[in-house]
Amino acid sequence: MPADLAVLGLGHLGLPAAQAATAAGIGTVGYDPCHGTVTELRAGRPPADGVLSTPELRRMLSAGFHATSEPTELGRVRTALICAATPLGTDGALDLTAVEDAARTLAGRLRPRTTVIVESTVYPGTTGKLIRSLLEEGSGLRAGRDFHLACAPGRLDPGNRRYGYARTPRVIGGLTPACTEAAAAFYGRLTDKVVRARGLREAETTKLLETNFRHVNTALVNEMAVLCHDLGVDLWDVIRCAETKPFGFESFRPGPGVGGHGVPIDPNYLAYRSRTLGHPLRLVELAREVNDRMPRYVVHRATSLLNEHGKSARGSRILLLGVTYKPDLPDQEGAPAREIATRLADLGAQLSYHDPYVPQWRVSGRPVPRADSLHEAAAGADLTLLLQHHTVYDLQGLSAKAQLLLDTRGASPAGAAHRL
Known part of the structure; x- marks a missing residue:
């Protein structure tokens, strides 16, 4: 036609x-x-x-x-x-x-x-x-x-x-x-x-508000995740309780970082780079900082868990589960898995990964071995790190096989794994 x-x-x-x-x-x-x-x-x-x-x-x-x-x-x-x-x-x-x-x-x-x-x-x-x-x-x-x-x-x-x-x-x-x-x-x-x-500006600014809303609220629960871990509070139970409020609350989940194509937008930068508005969105800037810190925090939690069990990150076998930015999709745009893998490799960890949607994966130009048998790989790893919860993952079964399981998505049953 x-x-x-x-x-x-x-x-x-x-x-x-x-x-x-x-x-x-x-x-x-x-x-x-x-x-x-x-x-x-x-x-x-x-x-x-x-x-x-x-x-x-x-x-x-x-x-x-x-x-x-x-x-x-x-x-x-x-x-x-x-x-x-x-x-x-x-x-x-x-x-x-x-x-x-x-x-x-x-x-x-x-x-x-x-x-x-x-x-x-x-x-x-x-x-x-x-x-x-x-x-x-x-x-x-x-x-x-x-x-x-x-x-x-x-x-x-x-x-x-x-x-x-x-x-x-x-x-x-x-x-x-x-x-x-x-x-x-x-x-x-x-x-x-x-x-x-x-008009045009109102339509453009609608996108700005929608995207920033996601990033700011994700940053809030990411900060709560760090705070609750330090306090010994189960954040996931807190969220479960808070989302029963029928007004004034919308549920967001913490995670290892914020991926996807929707990037946080600060209109202080205009189409013409030489101009600025002079009053940036401070909450958006702070949210970006908080969310950008999460991969480093996940690495910190992973190495701390290994230390608690008498192991160093150097030489440890770490299995990464799910390297895409969203569950049940192959898109890796902005996924935090790559930064987490890079930081763990720099510490001397021996990495492998599993993702049903990603047949091959490279980090810093080097291929990361793909685990064929998920349960065998989890049993052989010093630490299994869940970065994305694809629905094919049986976390109850994985928790029984894995030596250590760190769940950054709060998807595992209570008590079955260490959670973010």
């Missing part, structure tokens, strides 16, 4: 959007500058992060989805989604390079009456200033007059069977009311509910 939609960036945001559009009967072309990504998708091989399964990708291809790295194919569509990744750079700010490149690429092929929607995570003001200027300069068209410009920040929870793409409300904010309605009309074909924001 002829393409009516272009999705720029075929990663964790772009592929689900393309899948939803194709399923809705919208002719969709997916653009990615990486030839390797396009080649793999055309061959029916989805990314290893689990955002799409092989059968899902093949259904998309058979329904007419087309992946390309040729910008010329962008000039025939009426709607374009910018879904490029914006990871944190080394300076702690969002790296907008891929978004800028996508906007420049699209601008040269932009036609009048096209609706351009930014799904990528960006700072408030980025769509209306940086993206708008790139599109206008490259096309000679004016946003709000010649083409529609809107922001609909990505809102996905990979692996969530209850709230998939269609059942998750989408927030839409446009440069003008007409831009908002054009974007809302598009998403109305894909989702059950569309929420109209007052």
